[in-house]
Amino acid sequence: MNLYLDTSDFIAKIQLTDETGQTFSYEDNLGREMAEKLLSTLESHLKDHGKTWKDLKKITFMSGPGSFTGLRIGSAIVNTLSHELNIPLYDHKGIKHQIILPDYGRPANISQPKK
Numbered sequence: 001m002n003l004y005l006d007t008s009d010f011i012a013k014i015q016l017t018d019e020t021g022q023t024f025s026y027e028d029n030l031g032r033e034m035a036e037k038l039l040s041t042l043e044s045h046l047k048d049h050g051k052t053w054k055d056l057k058k059i060t061f062m063s064g065p066g067s068f069t070g071l072r073i074g075s076a077i078v079n080t081l082s083h084e085l086n087i088p089l090y091d092h093k094g095i096k097h098q099i100i101l102p103d104y105g106r107p108a109n110i111s112q113p114k115k
Helices: 031-048 068-085
Strands: 002-006 011-017 023-029 058-061 089-091
Touching (some): 002 068, 011 031
Parallel strands (some): 058 089
Antiparallel strands (some): 011 023
8 A cells, every 4th residue: 555645734635545556535624633633544544445554565745835734743644654664755746755854835934822
């Protein structure tokens, strides 16, 4: 199974491509709960196809530009999965990376904390 992940906004765009080339696409509106729910959402989609983390063979990540927080969360997850599963990691341009750094497309806009 190959994983494509785009967390550049509040909707996590996930594609899983199996060994036959069939692609399954998902759009999960995780909003402000992306950090808490993204891993379990990915695992749930894998389970829908009878797969586990160990069935992943390649990860592609849409590294930006986009939401500062979404890209930060997504890059942390794909970097960890790639490292722990010892599988290749690519950006959305097809370039292989050991680790992916988010490309925000501009300086980070840090807002005031909500009270």
